[in-house]
Amino acid sequence: METTEPQRLMDGETMIINMGPQHPSTHGVLRVRLELDGERVVHAEPIVGYLHTGFEKTAESLTYQQCNTITDRLDYLAPMTNNLAYVLAVEKLMNLEVPKRAQYIRVLFSELTRVASHLVWLGTHVMDLGAMSLFFYTMREREVILDLIEAAAGVRMNPSYFRVGGLAYDLPDGFHEKVTALIKDFPRWMKSYRNLFEGNPLINERLMGISYISQEQCLAWSVTGPNLRATGLALDLRKVEPYCFYDEFDFKVPIRTEGDAYARFWVRVDEIYESMKIIEQVLEKITPHGPYTTSDRKVALPPREEIYGNMEALIHQFKLVTAGFPVPRGEVYQSVEGPRGEMGFYLVSDGGPKPYRWRARTPSFYNLQTLPILCQDGLVADVITAIGSIDIMLGDVDK
């Protein structure tokens, strides 16, 4: 599908303006080449690559365990879902049995990062519209979630908590209480946010009918996630291709049919509630302590006590750390529903401990392609709305 040749109102009277890569609201280093007719956008073209880091090539020289840390850095606002897509892909290739408790904890953290990521989106999007205070409130609440991640994984931003075979560590003591407190506080936060944006005519005016995209266009451009669901198609991989026992949880997939920035806004806001519902349910299924990684010592590191007393465990530890584990020959694609859409990994293994090809299907890259459609005939202010409303993450786009 091609973008149509822009229609110009006045002949030759257009102005080219480069929005970014250094601009307050392009969310990092996105550059948009705008062709303006007065304030009206004739054509908008995203130019990407300013954050290109060569992750996919780097991964080919790392072992499967080491690659895990790279996935954190793709979409650094939702590292856990990236981890999840990657470890599930490797596990699929190895046909690895993962304890059910570990899968539940993965669900818990995936949803926590989804909430954290949506909170950042909410704050920044509304800030782009000109209301700055909400950003500080959502960041405060995101901090609570980051504290939870820190408690479990030891770091806040790039946790690499999910490992092939299970998790890096067991849950810390008192984790359940902390999550319960979060669930309890959650309605109060959302209430205070909604006071600021719900029914606010200025916000509605900036979002309603702005940067429209149809369902057909979304499918043609491989748009996934909340952006697609805002056009009325309830495509959510958690429902369609359940992984990690997502089918055991009771949650709705919020959809809207308008396909504009307003629809995308509310799909995400509703998703925060659904994620909290899942977190509540999954918490009941998790015991405070228990198996958290596979018992296959060829894949997961043995516990410390074993290493000190057991020769075989020491050898396993040594082999895993120095050489990694071999993965059977073959190829696999596994995707999960990230906060921004379908996050997938395509791996090709030649039988060795390092991937032969490591390809990330990052949702923001596909979503960003629609920017020319979204900005069509909008004003300069609508470009900002469009960029904010498709919720891109430049680490995710440029890889």
Added chain:
Amino acid sequence: MISTILLIIKILVLIGILMGGFAYTTLVERRLLGFFQLRLGPNRVGPQGLLQPLADGLKMALKEDLMPLGADPIVYRMAPVFSLFAALSVDAVIPFGAPIHIFGQSVSLDIANPSIGLLIAFAFSSLGIYGIVLGGWASQNKYSLLGGIRASAQMISYELAMGLSVLGVLMMAGTANLENIVLAQRTQGWFFIPQIVPFVIYFITAIAETNRTPFDLPEAESELVAGYHTEYSGIRFAMFFMAEYINVLTVSGLAVTLFFGGWLGPSFLPPILWFVIKVAVFVFAFIWIRATFPRFRYDKLMSFGWKVLLPISFIYFLGTAAFVSGLL
């Protein structure tokens, strides 16, 4: 002779007060925004950050004054001066308090007390737009240009509604002299009660006049980087900044004078303090609004100005005219 000296003293004192007022308005704004946003704001320079404006001013004065290649040098350099000049001039006609007696002379607390004070205030505040438009145009920067265009369109359309909204006060007081308008409110009561709709319109347009959220389109940070002052640095940027905040003080002062009885108030506080308190309430409202609302979109802003504010203020103006002339 004495009156000339008094006038010069008054001018110097007024400029001093406005500059100090500007400096501390920025501090108050930053501190209040900090509290609104779960931060502390600047509190390191001096007790409670009270010396922060001094540090800021010093920093601004010492920064290099850059000019982009290809900018129109004269216009580029003059634009901020123009803005600041217009902002300061408006305050000349605002009476800050009841006349006081020194050296056996009655001294009114304004620089000038012309019979058309209100008109002069509006004339000067309209001039301020030139600084912004010229600054945006002369910068040789596309963002600045867009900001300048937005500013001119916005200010021209909102000035109309603003002018119409104060005409009611003019008719009720029967004078355009600001001091007499205040005195008229001593007998008739504060004008915001009969003129509540024009007051609301005045306040909305005043926010638009001063380019503050939600009408901060000329400098919309998330869209136009910094709008018309993108290229300015150092003291020239500071002048634009001063003009904006002095305008905030000015429109607040005018609102107080026109609708809230100026310096009038119960006698347990001196009149000038009443004036300052009322202005402070307005300034707080400005900051509160900035912390809460998102920005208008350019076209919505224009249609709001022309299709909502202007007709309402016009209808209310006609109604007031009919009422004052005894038709109703």
